[in-house]
Amino acid sequence: MTASRPGAQASAQSLIEARDVVKSFGQTPALRGASVAVARGEILAVMGPSGSGKSTLLHCLAGIFTPDGGEIWFDGRRLDTLGEAERTKLRRTAFGFVFQFGQLVPELSIADNIALPLLLNRVRRKDAYEKAARWLDRLELGDLGGRRTGELSGGQAQRVALARALVMQPQVLFADEPTGSLDSLTGEMVMDLIVSLAREEETTVVVVTHEARVAACADREILVRDGMVFDPQAAGVGR
Amino acid sequence: MSVPLTMLGLLEREPSHGYELKRDYDAYFGRGKPLPFGQVYATLARLARDGMVVAGEAEPGAGPERKRYVITEAGATEVETWLAEPAEPEPHLQTVLFAKVVLALMLGRPADRYLDVQRAAHLARMRQLTEVKRSDGLLDVLRADYGLFHLEADLRWIDTTAARLDALAKEVRG
Numbered sequence: 581m582t583a584s585r586p587g588a589q590a591s592a593q594s595l596i597e598a599r600d601v602v603k604s605f606g607q608t609p610a611l612r613g614a615s616v617a618v619a620r621g622e623i624l625a626v627m628g629p630s631g632s633g634k635s636t637l638l639h640c641l642a643g644i645f646t647p648d649g650g651e652i653w654f655d656g657r658r659l660d661t662l663g664e665a666e667r668t669k670l671r672r673t674a675f676g677f678v679f680q681f682g683q684l685v686p687e688l689s690i691a692d693n694i695a696l697p698l699l700l701n702r703v704r705r706k707d708a709y710e711k712a713a714r715w716l717d718r719l720e721l722g723d724l725g726g727r728r729t730g731e732l733s734g735g736q737a738q739r740v741a742l743a744r745a746l747v748m749q750p751q752v753l754f755a756d757e758p759t760g761s762l763d764s765l766t767g768e769m770v771m772d773l774i775v776s777l778a779r780e781e782e783t784t785v786v787v788v789t790h791e792a793r794v795a796a797c798a799d800r801e802i803l804v805r806d807g808m809v810f811d812p813q814a815a816g817v818g819r
Numbered sequence: 820m821s822v823p824l825t826m827l828g829l830l831e832r833e834p835s836h837g838y839e840l841k842r843d844y845d846a847y848f849g850r851g852k853p854l855p856f857g858q859v860y861a862t863l864a865r866l867a868r869d870g871m872v873v874a875g876e877a878e879p880g881a882g883p884e885r886k887r888y889v890i891t892e893a894g895a896t897e898v899e900t901w902l903a904e905p906a907e908p909e910p911h912l913q914t915v916l917f918a919k920v921v922l923a924l925m926l927g928r929p930a931d932r933y934l935d936v937q938r939a940a941h942l943a944r945m946r947q948l949t950e951v952k953r954s955d956g957l958l959d960v961l962r963a964d965y966g967l968f969h970l971e972a973d974l975r976w977i978d979t980t981a982a983r984l985d986a987l988a989k990e991v992r993g
Contacts, residue, residue, distance in 0.1 A: 629982060772953075792974045793967055796945035803935065812939030 595620040595655055595784050596752055601640050602649035603633075610636040612807035613650070618752075623778060623785040625795035628804035634788045635756055637804055641786060642675055642754045643667040655751065672701055676745030676783075678774075680757040684729040684740060691716065691725035694743045701748065715743040719773065735766035739773065746777060753778060755787040759794055771797045821915065822854065823862050824901045827871055827894050828922035834875070834889040837863055847991070848918055863888055871897055898922070902933055905940035908970060916973070920980055924988045934981045941970050941977070 594617035603611040610633045618624045618641075628634040639645040640652055643659050652660040654674070659667065671677075684693045691712050698708035716722050719739045729737060738758060745753055755774060759767030775797050778785045787798060795801045803810040822844075829835065829843050837859050845853045866872045871894035875887040890898075902923050906915050916937060923930035948963040948970075955963075980987070 629978065792942060792945060792971045793949075796942060796949045796967070798946075801939075801942055803938070810935055812935065812942075 593617075593619045594653070595622075596641055596786070597653040598637065598641055598647075598650065599653070600650040601637070601647045601652065603636055603640060603645060603647050609807055611640065611647070611650075614640075614804065614807060614809045615650075616641075616802055616809050616811065618784055618786060621782055621784055622800070623775060623787070623798040625798035625801040626786060626788045626804060627790065627792075627795050627801050630790070632804045633807040634804040636807075637809075638754055638756055638786060638788050642677070642752075643671060672697065673748060674751045676748065676750035676753045678738065678741045678745050678753065678755040678758045680760040681737075684737060684744070686729050688729075689725065690721065690727050690729065690732070690740050693729065693740060694747055697744060697748045711747060712743070715747055718777075719743050733766075734762050735770060738762065738770045742770070742773060742777070746781060746783065749781060750783060752784045752786065755785065757789055758787065759789070759791060764793075767791070767794065821901070821918070822858065823866060824898065825918050825922065826859070826862055827866060827890060828898045828902075828918075828926065830872060830888055830890040831895055831898050832925050834887050836885065836887055840888070847921055848914075866894065870894075898926070899928070902928055903936065905933075905937045908937075908941045908944035908973070913973070913976060916977065916980075920984075920987070921991055924984070924991045930984055930988075931981060934977050934984075938974060938977050938981075941974050945970050 597615075597617040599615050601611050601614045602609070612633075614633065614637050616624070616626075616637070626634045626637060636645060640647050640660075643652065643654075643662070647660050650660075651658060654670070659670070662670070684690075685696065688696070691709060694712035694715055695705075695708040698711060699705065703711075713722075713725065716725050719742065721736065721739055721743070724732070724736065724740075729740070732740065742758075745755075753774070758774065759770050762770060771794050774785060774787070777783070785798070787794065789795055800813055803812070825848055826840055826844060829840055835843070837856070840863075841854050841856060841859045844859075863872065863874070867874055867888070870891055872888045872890055875889065878885040878887070902919055906919075919933060920930050922928075923933055945967055948967050951963045952960045
């Protein structure tokens with residue numbers, strides 16, 4: 581954990597960092613001074629019981645939620661003080677997201693879903709679909725491009741969601757319970773893909789999970805409990 | 820499970836006669852497998868020899884079993900070290916972890932912290948096994964899976980126990 585240093589630059593080694601982050605929903609505190617630093621290229625698992633604040637921490641790190649207190653740093657600059665337009669741009673270009681249920685657009689084909697982030701970022705249509713096709717091949721989904729999302733199995737849908745998340749070559753991939761709705765073996769395959777693709781693409785990954793076997797795929801884990809972070813490495817254990 | 824260290828932990832709670840120790844051990848940790856009196860006194864003799872406990876004067880009219888045993892500073896340090904050190908993360912650790920949690924709560928020690936340390940040790944071992952799966956053949960993958968699923972079961976117990984510590988503390992402290 582890193583103590584809050586208002587005005588200081590982000591830690592030299594960290595790509596993304598939360599410092600003493602506080603976040604409440606109404607009267608309910610979700611984060612009560614959570615701090616974590618994620619190094620460039622690192623795969624970090626965020627664990628904790630239901631309602632502990634782990635998803636809130638991910639949403640704060642990703643600039644989806646604005647903290648009530650504390651700071652979020654990304655790539656050397658404050659993220660939490662950026663305006664909504666700038667944060668939206670950052671989420672579209674520098675961050676990728678995978679959620680428990682793929683959250684694909686059901687009206688669109690698989691290829692459309694993967695090309696969508698590129699099209700939103702004004703990549704030429706032809707280039708966007710060529711790139712989507714390359715990702716389909718890479719994830720062994722080559723012949724499914726024209727299908728609708730409803731025709732996919734859970735594992736296939738998560739692979740498509742992963743392709744959509746990585747197609748913009750984001751610096752950080754945020755994954756919230758990416759294997760939560762899958763059986764053990766399919767979940768393992770999806771997690772293996774996340775790890776291998778992140779290594780190949782040099783993407784930093786923050787994965788929220790309650791599954792220890794998923795967390796064991798990461799480089800290290802932190803535990804969120806009652807809105808605060810326990811970092812075993814910082815405490816000198818678990819290595 | 821480590822009978823000597825568990826008995827030592829019970830002695831840190833309060834000085835006790837051998838029969839009181841056996842009674843409390845059986846109540847909290849015996850679970851259908853009572854400790855033989857012979858083992859209780861042999862263990863106390865070894866603990867006394869090693870400077871972990873001292874035996875009081877024999878009480879009037881009583882045999883050797885009427886001595887009251889008191890933990891020493893070295894004994895208390897031994898208990899603290901044992902509680903704070905994570906057990907080797909192998910499957911089927913429940914009895915050791917159970918004893919550590921119950922003793923930590925009895926002694927007012929930070930059981931939540933011990934569980935955090937144990938959970939980190941478990942995850943470190945799970946990372947090693949996951950690495951084995953990435954590099955070895957399917958037979959090794961199956962062996963690693965066996966370990967991973969069992970360690971995961973331990974972790975679920977650790978997490979559930981961590982969530983119940985307050986209620987558990989009330990029960991063991993009476």
